[in-house]
Amino acid sequence: MTANAGPRGLAKGLHRALLLVLAAAFLLPLLWMVAASLQPQGKALEYGMFQFPEGLHPENYPQALAQMGGFGRLLLNTTLLTLACIAGQLFCCSLAGYAFARLRFPGRDGLFLLVLATMMLPPQVLAIPQFLFFRQLGLIDTFYPLILPTVLGGAPFFIFLFRQYFLTLPVELAEAARVDGCGFFGTYFRIMLPLAKPVVGTVAIFTFLATWNDFWAPLIYLNSEDKQTLSLALASFNQSYRVAVEWLMAGSSVILAPCALVYFLTQGWFLRGVRLSGKG
Amino acid sequence: MAALELTALCKSFPGGMEAVVDVDLQVQEGEFLVLVGPSGCGKSTLLRMVAGLESPTRGEIRMNGQKVHHLEPKERDVAMVFQNYALYPHMTVAGNIAFPLKMARNSRKKIRAAVQEAAELLGIAELLERKPAALSGGQQQRVALARALVRRPRLFLFDEPLSNVDAKLRAEMRAELAKLHRETRATMLYVTHDQVEAMTLGSRIAVLHRGRLQQVGAPTEVYHQPANMFVASFLGAPPMNFLSDQAAAALGPKSYRQGVILGFRPHDAMLGGDCRMKVHFREDLGHESLFHGVFEGHEVILALPGQTKLPSDGELAFHLPADRVHAFDPDSGIRLP
Numbered sequence: 291m292t293a294n295a296g297p298r299g300l301a302k303g304l305h306r307a308l309l310l311v312l313a314a315a316f317l318l319p320l321l322w323m324v325a326a327s328l329q330p331q332g333k334a335l336e337y338g339m340f341q342f343p344e345g346l347h348p349e350n351y352p353q354a355l356a357q358m359g360g361f362g363r364l365l366l367n368t369t370l371l372t373l374a375c376i377a378g379q380l381f382c383c384s385l386a387g388y389a390f391a392r393l394r395f396p397g398r399d400g401l402f403l404l405v406l407a408t409m410m411l412p413p414q415v416l417a418i419p420q421f422l423f424f425r426q427l428g429l430i431d432t433f434y435p436l437i438l439p440t441v442l443g444g445a446p447f448f449i450f451l452f453r454q455y456f457l458t459l460p461v462e463l464a465e466a467a468r469v470d471g472c473g474f475f476g477t478y479f480r481i482m483l484p485l486a487k488p489v490v491g492t493v494a495i496f497t498f499l500a501t502w503n504d505f506w507a508p509l510i511y512l513n514s515e516d517k518q519t520l521s522l523a524l525a526s527f528n529q530s531y532r533v534a535v536e537w538l539m540a541g542s543s544v545i546l547a548p549c550a551l552v553y554f555l556t557q558g559w560f561l562r563g564v565r566l567s568g569k570g
Numbered sequence: 571m572a573a574l575e576l577t578a579l580c581k582s583f584p585g586g587m588e589a590v591v592d593v594d595l596q597v598q599e600g601e602f603l604v605l606v607g608p609s610g611c612g613k614s615t616l617l618r619m620v621a622g623l624e625s626p627t628r629g630e631i632r633m634n635g636q637k638v639h640h641l642e643p644k645e646r647d648v649a650m651v652f653q654n655y656a657l658y659p660h661m662t663v664a665g666n667i668a669f670p671l672k673m674a675r676n677s678r679k680k681i682r683a684a685v686q687e688a689a690e691l692l693g694i695a696e697l698l699e700r701k702p703a704a705l706s707g708g709q710q711q712r713v714a715l716a717r718a719l720v721r722r723p724r725l726f727l728f729d730e731p732l733s734n735v736d737a738k739l740r741a742e743m744r745a746e747l748a749k750l751h752r753e754t755r756a757t758m759l760y761v762t763h764d765q766v767e768a769m770t771l772g773s774r775i776a777v778l779h780r781g782r783l784q785q786v787g788a789p790t791e792v793y794h795q796p797a798n799m800f801v802a803s804f805l806g807a808p809p810m811n812f813l814s815d816q817a818a819a820a821l822g823p824k825s826y827r828q829g830v831i832l833g834f835r836p837h838d839a840m841l842g843g844d845c846r847m848k849v850h851f852r853e854d855l856g857h858e859s860l861f862h863g864v865f866e867g868h869e870v871i872l873a874l875p876g877q878t879k880l881p882s883d884g885e886l887a888f889h890l891p892a893d894r895v896h897a898f899d900p901d902s903g904i905r906l907p
Contacts, residue, residue, distance in 0.1 A: 465623050466656035470717070471644040471673025484660045 323546075327351070327539035335535055347536070354537035355544065358523040359515070368502060368519045371433055375501040376494050378440035379448055383493060384486060387452025388478055392464060402453070405446045413506070421510060435511040436504075440497070448493045455489045456482060491559035499549055520545045572596040572632075573757040574620065574725055579629035581615050581781075589615040591781040593629070597725075602751045602758045604772030606765060608804065612781035613761045614729055620759060621650050621727050633725065644673070649718035650727040654734060655710045657702040663689070663713050664698040670721045688716040691750075708739045715750070728760040732767060744770055765805050769793065777801050799831065799903035802896065808836045808860060808871045810896075817866035820845055822892055830897040830906060834890050836860065836873040843889025847872060849880055861886055 328346045355361040390402045424435040459482065467477040483490070505521040512518060524545065527538040553560060574597040581590040589612040597603045605613045618624040620631060622643035631639040638646050649670070657666050664685055671681045689695040692712040702710055711731065718726055728747075732740045748771055751758055762768055768775045769789045777784040777792065777800075785797035796802035802810040813832045818825065822844075826832065839845075847870060849863040854876065861872045863886070872888060880886060897906045 460654060460656065462652045462654055462656035463658065465621075465643075466650065466652060466658075467669075468623065468643045469621055469648065469650045470670040473642070473644070476673070481658055487660075 320546075323539045324543055326535060327354075327543050329536050331534075331536055333536075350536045350540040351544065354527075354534075354540035357534070357537055358520075358526060358541055363516060364518055364520045364523050367433075367517060368521075371436055371519060372498055372501040374433070374437045375440045376497045378437055379445055379493055379497045380490055382441050383445055383448035384452045384483060384490065385478065386449045387454075388456050388482055390449065390453045391456035392461070392482075405449055409446045417506075417510060424511065430511060431513045431517065432511075433517070436501075436507050445493075445497075448496070451493065452486065452489055455486055459485055488559065488562050491556065492562060495552065495556050495560050498552055502545075502549060573599045573601070573634060574759065575630075575632040575635075576616075576620070577630040577632070579616070579619065579631065580627045581612070581619060581624060582627045589781050590619070590626075593778075593781075593783050595776060595783060595786065597757060597759055599757055600755045602748075602760065602771060602773045604760045604762060604768040604775045605778060606762055606768035606772075606775055606804075607778035609763055611778045613763075613778045615781075616778070617650075617727050617729055617759065617761045620725070621648055622646050646725075647721075647723050648725045648727055649721055649723040650729065651714045651718050651731045653730045655702075655714040655731075657710055657713055657717075659702055662699050662701055663694065663705070666702065666713055667698075667716045667720050670717065674721070684720050685716075688720040691719065691753075692716045692746075707735050708743065711735060711739075711743060715747075719750070719754070722756075724757065726756055726758040728758065728762075730762055731760075732762070733764070740767075747771060765807065769805070777804060779804070796896070796905055798905055799833070799898045802833055802898070802905070806835055806837075808873065810835050811865075811868070811870040812898075813866060813868045813870070817868060820866050821890060821895055824892050824895070826897050827906070829900055831900050831903075833896045833898060834894055836871045838890055838894035839872040839874065839888045840890070841874060841878060842887055845888050845890070847886045847888060849884050849886050852880065 327350055328348060329350075330344065330347050331350075333344075358364060386405075390398060390405075420435070420439070421430075424430060424438075427434075429435050429438075463481055463485070464477050467481045472480060503521060504519075505525070508519045508522045509525075512522065520541075524538065524541050527534045527541065574595075576593050576595040579590055579593040579595075580588070582588045591612075593616060595603075605616065607613045615624060619626050619639070622638070622641060622645075626639055629639075630637060633646065633648075658669065661669065667685045667688055668681045671684055676684070685698070686695065689698055692715055694709060694712045694716060697705060697709060697713070702713065705713065714731065732743050735743060744767060747760075751771075760767075760771060772789055774787060775789050775792055776786040777797075779800050785792055785801050787795075792801060793805055796805065796810075799812070803812070810833045813821075813834075815826055815828060815830050815832060818832060821832065821834075845865065847861065847863045847865040849861050851862050853860040853862070857876050858873050859876055859878050861874060861878075861880075863870065863872075872886065874886075874888075898904065899906055
C-alpha cells in the first residue's frame with residue numbers, strides 16, 4: 291500500500307498541476323479583459339498584459355455603455371431574443387427528439403440520420419441561402435431570421451440529445467399515461483417533458499450562451515439601430531482608425547457578466563449536459 | 571354479454587413473427603381470468619391489444635358487446651398495472667393515484683375523496699406525499715394497484731405485476747389481489763408465467779403457447795384434465811411424468827391404444843403397490859419429499875409425504891389410481907378420452 295501511495299500521489303499531483311495550468315490559460319484572457327477595462331484611455335495595449343495599471347478607471351464602464359447607445363434597449367433586445375430562442379429550441383427539439391425516440395413510423399431512423407447529417411454543414415455554408423430565403427420572405431431586419439431556425443429544428447444536436455434521453459426512460463411510463471387518459475401531447479407534456487428536466491436544463495443553458503454571445507447572425511440580419519443586440523453594439527468600438535480597447539473590454543465585461551452568473555448558478559446542469567452529450 | 575370478447579385475434583410483427591394466433595376468448599363480468607404461459611408465448615401482446623397499446627393484425631375485440639379495437643387506450647375504460655409498476659417518478663403517490671381522474675376532468679373534491687378511499691383500501695394512506703423512489707417494491711406495487719382501482723374501470727389488466735417482488739411479498743400480494751377481487755367484483759384479466767399465481771388467483775385460467783390458446787377452464791379442471799401434453803407439463807410443479815405405452819402394463823390392468831404417451835402427476839402417486847421405481851435421489855421439502863428415479867426405463871419424479879422412508883434396496887413401491895393416468899396422442903399431443 292505504501293509502495294503504491296508514492297507513485298499514485300505523484301500522478302495525482304501532476305494531474306492537478308496540469309489542470310491548474312489549463313485553468314490559468316483559460317482564466318488569463320478574462321483577467322486581462324477586466325484589467326484592461328480599468329486602464330486609462332489608450333493605455334491598455336501600451337502597458338501589456340502583466341503590468342499593473344497606474345490607478346483604476348471605473349469610469350470606463352459608464353462611458354462604454356453610453357458609447358454603445360441605449361444600453362437598456364440593447365439589453366432588452368438581447369434578452370427577448372435569447373428567451374425566444376430558448377423557448378423555440380426547447381419546444382421543437384424536445385418534441386422532435388421524443389418523436390424520433392418513441393413514435394413508430396416508416397423511415398424514422400433514416401430521417402433521424404438525415405437530421406444528424408445536417409450537423410456536418412458549417413453555418414457559413416448555410417448563411418447565403420438562408421439569407422436569400424429570409425429576404426424572399428421579407429424578414430430581413432427583423433428578429434425572425436434569428437428565432438425561426440430554432441423553432442424549425444435548427445439544432446440537430448439538441449434533437450439528438452433529447453432523443454437519447456427519452457430512449458433511456460421506460461416505455462411503460464408513456465404507455466401507462468396513454469391508458470390513464472393521455473393522448474400523444476398529453477403524455478409528452480405531462481410525463482415525458484418533466485422527466486427530461488436534465489436535458490431541458492442543458493439545452494436551455496447551451497442556447498442561452500450561444501444566443502447571448504452570438505455576433506454572426508445579428509450582424510447578417512439586423513440593420514436598424516433599434517434592433518441591435520449587445521454583441522453587435524460592442525463592434526461599434528472597432529472604428530476604422532481607432533479601437534477603443536478599454537471601452538471594448540468594459541462593454542465585454544458587462545456582457546459576459548450574465549453568462550458567468552448563469553454558469554455559476556447552473557454549473558451542475560451544465561456539467562451534466564456535457565456528460566450527457568459527450569462534449570468536451 | 572361478455573365483459574370482454576376476443577374473436578379470431580391475431581398479431582404478427584414485421585419479419586413474420588406471429589405472436590398471437592386465432593385466439594377466441596371470453597371474459598365474463600366480474601370474472602378473474604388468468605392468462606398463463608411461458609415467456610414469449612404472446613400473453614403480454616394479447617393483453618396489450620386489449621389495452622389498445624398494440625393493434626391486432628386480424629380479429630375482433632369487443633367490450634360489453636361493443637367493438638373497441640379501433641379505440642385509443644384512453645377511450646376503452648380499462649386500467650392497467652405494469653410489470654415494473656410504471657409509476658410517474660416526478661409525481662407524489664397522491665399525484666400518481668389522482669392522475670387518471672385528473673385526465674378524466676373530475677372535480678378536485680371528488681379526486682381527493684377517491685384518492686383517499688383507494689389509498690385506504692390498499693393501506694398506503696400515510697404514503698400519499700412521498701415520491702415513488704422513496705417507496706419499497708411492495709409499496710410501489712400497492713400504489714400501482716390504487717392508480718388502477720381509483721377509476722373504477724370496466725376492465726382491469728395486469729401484466730405480470732408480481733414478477734418483480736420477492737417470494738414472501740408475492741404470496742402476500744396474491745392474497746391481497748384475491749381479496750381485492752372479492753371486494754370489488756371487478757372484471758380482471760391477469761397475465762403471468764407463474765402457475766401458482768394462475769392456480770390461486772384465477773376464477774378460470776387460459777393457457778397460451780406459441781400464440782395459440784391451449785385450454786381455458788377452472789384451475790382444477792385444467793390441472794386434472796389437461797387438454798394436451800403442453801398444458802399437462804406446464805401446469806404443476808414438478809411437471810407431469812410422461813411414459814411410453816410400454817409402461818402401461820406396469821401401471822395397472824387398464825389397456826391403452828398402441829403408441830399413446832401416458833402421463834401422471836407426481837402428486838397422484840401413492841405409496842405401496844405393484845409399481846417399482848429405482849430412486850436416484852430425493853429432495854426433502856419438509857411437508858413432502860420428491861423422489862427422482864427411473865420407472866420402466868423412464869425418468870420420473872414422485873411427490874410423497876415428507877416422512878416417507880426409502881427401503882434399503884432403493885426401490886420405492888407405489889401405485890396410481892386408474893383415473894389419474896392420462897393418455898395423449900403421440901402426434902398432436904392431445905389428451906385422449
